[in-house]
Amino acid sequence: MPEHELRDRARAAKLRAKAAKARxxxxxxxxxxxxxxxxxxxxxxxxxxxxxxxRPQPQPSVAK
Structure with a gap:
C-alpha cells in the first residue's frame, strides 16, 4: 500500500474517532x-x- 494511502486512512480513522467522541x-x-x-x-x-x-397542564401540540 502506498505511503500516501496509509496517511489518508490514518486521517480518516482519526476523523471517525473525533466524530464518535462528538456524538x-x-x-x-x-x-x-x-x-x-x-x-x-x-x-x-x-x-x-x-x-x-x-396552572392548566400544557396540551401536546398536534402535528399537521
Whole structure:
C-alpha cells in the first residue's frame, strides 16, 4: 500500500474517532438537558403548589 494511502486512512480513522467522541458528547448533553428541564418543571410545580397557583397542564401540540 502506498505511503500516501496509509496517511489518508490514518486521517480518516482519526476523523471517525473525533466524530464518535462528538456524538457521545452530544448525546450526554441532550440527556442532561432533558433531566434539567424535568427538574425545572418539578420545582416550578412545587413553587406553584406552595403559592396555591393553579396552572392548566400544557396540551401536546398536534402535528399537521
Amino acid at each position: 457521545l458528547k452530544s448525546n450526554r448533553l441532550e440527556a442532561k438537558a432533558k433531566l434539567l428541564s424535568e427538574k425545572a418543571s418539578y420545582w416550578e410545580q412545587r413553587a406553584d403548589d406552595l403559592d396555591g397557583v393553579v
